[in-house]
Amino acid sequence: MAEELKHEQVRSRNEPFAQRVVTQIWQEEPSSDNPYIAAAALCHGYDLFELMEKRSFVDVFYLLFRGELPTKAEAQLLQALMIALINPGPRHPATRAAMNVGVGKTDPLHILPIAAAVLGGQHSGGGEVESAMHFLSKNLSSNPHEFAKTFLQELTAKNITFENSQTTPGFGKRNGGIELMALGIANRMLKLEGAGNALKWSSEMVSALASHGISWLTTGVAAAVFIDLGFQPRAGGALFQLMGSPGLIAHGLELASKPILAMPFVGDENYVIER
Amino acid sequence: MLSSDKPISNSNPTNSNPTNSNPTNSNATNNNATNSNPELIDYLEQRRGKIISNTGGWFPGKGVFSHGYSMLEELVGEKSYFQILILNATGKLVDKSLADWVEALYGCLSWPDPRIWCNQIGALAGTVRTSVMAATAMGSLAADSRIYGVFPLIESVTFIQQALAKHKQGLTSAEIINEAFAACKGKPYIMGYKRPIAKGDERLEVMEKVGRKLGFEIGEHMLLAYEIEKILMQQFDEGMNINGYMSAFLSDQGFNPQETYQMFSMLVASGVTACYLDTFHRPPNTFLPLRCEDIDYQGAPLRKVPD
Numbered sequence: 240m241a242e243e244l245k246h247e248q249v250r251s252r253n254e255p256f257a258q259r260v261v262t263q264i265w266q267e268e269p270s271s272d273n274p275y276i277a278a279a280a281l282c283h284g285y286d287l288f289e290l291m292e293k294r295s296f297v298d299v300f301y302l303l304f305r306g307e308l309p310t311k312a313e314a315q316l317l318q319a320l321m322i323a324l325i326n327p328g329p330r331h332p333a334t335r336a337a338m339n340v341g342v343g344k345t346d347p348l349h350i351l352p353i354a355a356a357v358l359g360g361q362h363s364g365g366g367e368v369e370s371a372m373h374f375l376s377k378n379l380s381s382n383p384h385e386f387a388k389t390f391l392q393e394l395t396a397k398n399i400t401f402e403n404s405q406t407t408p409g410f411g412k413r414n415g416g417i418e419l420m421a422l423g424i425a426n427r428m429l430k431l432e433g434a435g436n437a438l439k440w441s442s443e444m445v446s447a448l449a450s451h452g453i454s455w456l457t458t459g460v461a462a463a464v465f466i467d468l469g470f471q472p473r474a475g476g477a478l479f480q481l482m483g484s485p486g487l488i489a490h491g492l493e494l495a496s497k498p499i500l501a502m503p504f505v506g507d508e509n510y511v512i513e514r
Numbered sequence: 515m516l517s518s519d520k521p522i523s524n525s526n527p528t529n530s531n532p533t534n535s536n537p538t539n540s541n542a543t544n545n546n547a548t549n550s551n552p553e554l555i556d557y558l559e560q561r562r563g564k565i566i567s568n569t570g571g572w573f574p575g576k577g578v579f580s581h582g583y584s585m586l587e588e589l590v591g592e593k594s595y596f597q598i599l600i601l602n603a604t605g606k607l608v609d610k611s612l613a614d615w616v617e618a619l620y621g622c623l624s625w626p627d628p629r630i631w632c633n634q635i636g637a638l639a640g641t642v643r644t645s646v647m648a649a650t651a652m653g654s655l656a657a658d659s660r661i662y663g664v665f666p667l668i669e670s671v672t673f674i675q676q677a678l679a680k681h682k683q684g685l686t687s688a689e690i691i692n693e694a695f696a697a698c699k700g701k702p703y704i705m706g707y708k709r710p711i712a713k714g715d716e717r718l719e720v721m722e723k724v725g726r727k728l729g730f731e732i733g734e735h736m737l738l739a740y741e742i743e744k745i746l747m748q749q750f751d752e753g754m755n756i757n758g759y760m761s762a763f764l765s766d767q768g769f770n771p772q773e774t775y776q777m778f779s780m781l782v783a784s785g786v787t788a789c790y791l792d793t794f795h796r797p798p799n800t801f802l803p804l805r806c807e808d809i810d811y812q813g814a815p816l817r818k819v820p821d
Contacts, residue, residue, distance in 0.1 A: 247753055249714035263813035269806035277806055284814030293819045306813075308820065349648060356655070414558060416550025452549035507573050509564040514582055 264303065283307070297321065304478070305469055313468055316433030320464045323424040324457070324479065326486025333358035337487040341494030342502045350491035355480045358487065363413070363458060365476030371409025371462035372472035375437050379466075383440050387447035409459025410445055417454040425455045428464060435467030569605075581605050596620075603777040604769065611728040612767060616777065618724045619760055622717040623781045626788030628801070632656040632663060636786035640793035641801035653786030654779070662710065664778045670706035670761040671771035674735050677742070678765070687741040706739070706758025707746050717756040725763070733766025 266284075267277035280287040282299065283306050290299050294308065297318040301309040309317065327334050337354035341347070359365040378386055390406060412418075422445075429438055441463045445454045458479065465475040494501060565571070570580040578585040581601055589598050596613035600606060628637035632653045639649030657663030677690045685693070694704045709715055732740075739762035743754040764774050793801040 246716075246718050247714040247747070249712050249716045251712050252710075254711070259808055259810040261810045261812050263811070265809075266811035266813065267806040267809065274805035274807060275803060281811075281813075281816060284817040285819050286816070289819040293821055346645065348644075352648065352652060412551070412554075414550070415552075415554030416548030419546050419548060450549065452551065503563070505563065505565050507576075510571055510573070511564065511566045512571055512579060513566060513568045 263306070301468070304474060309468075310433075312431070312433035316428065316431050316464060317468060319428055319431060320461065321482050323428075324461060324482040326489065327358060327363075327457075327483045328486070329490055331358075331363065331483075332360075333364065333483065334487055334490045337491030338494045338502060341491040342497060342499055344495070344499070347492060347495050350488050350495075351484055354487035354491060355484055358480045358483050359476065363456070365479040367408050367456070367458040368462050368465070368479040369472045369476035370405075371456075371459050372466055372470075372475045374406075374408050375441065375462055375466055376472065379436055379440050383443035384447050387444050391448070391451065407453070409456055409462045410441065410448075410453060411456060412452050412454075413456060416452050417449065418456050421455040421457040421460055424457070425460045425463075428460065433467065437463040437466035569602075581607070583607065600777050603779070604773040606769075606773075608767075611730070615721075615724060615728055615730065615763070619721065619756075620778075620781060620784070622721065622756055623778075624784035624788075626785055626792065628789040628792065630782075630785070631659070632782045633785050633789040636788070636790035637793045637801050640790040641796070641799050643794065643798055646787060646790055646794070649790040650783050650787045653789075654781075654783045657782045664775060664781050666705050666757055667761060667774045667778060668771045670757050671765055671769070671774045673705055674739055674758070674762050675765050675771070678735050678738050681738055687738065687745055690738075691742060691745055702746075702750055702752075704742070704746070704758075706761050707743065707754050708750075708752040709755040713751070714753055715755045715759075718754060718759050721756070721759060721763075730763075733763070735762040735765035738762070 264283060266281040268279040268281070270276045270278040282290060283302055285302065285308075290302075294302075295314065295318075297314050298308055300321075301314060301317055329335070329338070333354045336357040337350050339345075340350045340353050345353075357364070361367055361370070393406075413421075425438070425442065428434055429442055441455065441459060448454070461479050461482075462475055465478060470478065570578070570582075570585075572578045577587065580589065580598070583589050583601070585598075589601070593601075593607070594610055594613050594617070596617040597608060597610060600608050600613055600616060625633070628634045635653040635656050636649045639652065640646075658665045660666065673694065677694075680690055680693070681687070691704065695702055736759075739754060739758060743758075746752050746754075761774065769777075
């Protein structure tokens, strides 16, 4: 770098940034004598105190994200999903991250941000939910049986294994086979009045692929329900993190009161460096 | 010693499922076959309770190892922290001069200005008294952004490496630019050029000076990056930004897009910490205070909650 290069003088763009943040979600009404203290809060126009008296948590949750209160069928579908996703389970890497926070005596306030971040992965996490929602949105207008047939033909023609295929995010194998819990959750969701096109299309698609060990993944069930409830793909990943958070926190807290010996520590004899 | 990682073949599925024997499965039915691939189950079984690493580890009484080096005998005190950081991030033990260049670059992205989005997370965390580690970690995470910070390095390194490959095949800089714009539906946009808030980037001259001081020559990626900048300056009055500069420089040093992303995962951390402390030492919740009316509500008007 012998020569010295000349660059332009740095100057501000003076871009027209907004003077105030705009929201359509929440309005805080100031008190009469202090503009920094709210006297009332409205969620999409509904008074929060009135919502507390009249509606369920699930109703207000739906309102917060969708802007309107849900029908009974929508609320039932959302509640069923929230129960289904409430705990990723003690073997999920996100839960194990929470457990490490707890048993390591990290401040329990850090359980949620740490574990929720791990629940945001492209595999078994929020990233996969978002991808699955894009996949479903793109293919819902097709015939699910035809889709399955073409999909299998393409895999064979390209000589690629299903494990390496990124074609059907949210659907496939976990640990080598059908994820039975996801299948069970999906089958129960399908019986609900609010089950929509995404759940039904996905069900038909996987029924044509089941003999190949391909079925629902939990992320796929979440994706289908989110689409049927009108959520956008970008929201789906974050909502998946949110809905799994109770389980993450519970498992983290459970280990927080236990000694550091309460979790396995792999012995040197089982630690192999491949070089 | 376990067998090394190998691809799982796509063998015909079977109904073999060792987990089906679990008597506690309260939902067990005749219909719970998983059609699993036995090879994958075997693969998992081999790794149950074991860690297989191609990176390193700590063996009490024997040493700590990273990518084949004894950390306490060959690295700590012998190599700089940034040499170790790059080794852990990429598996490559680079010369100290390159590690010093990367360290200088970290300084370029450690500004204590809370108007920058990731830094503001630090300031907001400080004003509500989270821990400094939560603030720094979360602010650093915010730099995993599509438009600023660390994540765009993947796109900008990919661009300049593909651009050089095309250049060697005969495409001119102008043709490379036109191709890039066409890929953006005609928008005059290339990652690594232009910058939010300000025109120009004062960090380029500083890093060029650092490069000269450390003895680096201008490589072929950087030469092309300058050529592209020259055209963009003439046509759009927009130059290269620090992201584009570091992408070209590190491409000349042999790093791929993912390695570049990996070695800068905590690039903004220090600036976030600084912004945290600035508000942490002031009365709580006084950083950029907002009146209720400072939020512009444009949603539904007051309505009655249906029963």
